[in-house]
Amino acid sequence: MVERVPFRCWVDENVWFVQGLPPWDNVLTYGSDQKDAIHQAQDALSGVLAALLDHGDPIPEVPTPAVGDDIIWVAPDLRVMVPLWLRQTRETTGLTQGELATRLGVTYQAVQKWERAGANPTIGTLQRVARALGHEAMISFR
Secondary structure, three states: OOOEOOOOOEOOOOOEEEOOOOOOEEEEEEEEHHHHHHHHHOOOHHHHHHHHHOOOOOOOOOOOOOOOEEEEEOOOOOHHHHHHHHHHHHHHHOOHHHHHHHOOOHHHHHHHHOOOOOOOOHHHHHHHHHHOOOOOOOOOOO
């Protein structure tokens, strides 16, 4: 399950670079300082995940990198994280979109929409989906 992705972070001539570790090494960006570079990495990672979700493409596994001072962990934006969790959890459960829709009493198009980047299901909908997938919905702010 993709929750965070490891990136290598380095500075070269006052420019901060961040690049995902394989198979996420196609996500490469930079910033004016480390904080900006990490923010850019979150945007880039979210964009890549959104495209994978919207095209129905497989989501690569998250590697376990060697520990190092240059490794940071980047989480995608919640607008991508929620549909990503829904799709990955549904697939792990072995349900099709249609089967989940039947459990919820909605159309498969509704489930399809919730699994796309930028979907904005209500908290009540997320609770129902979580229960239908055998999970409990909890919200946490850090």
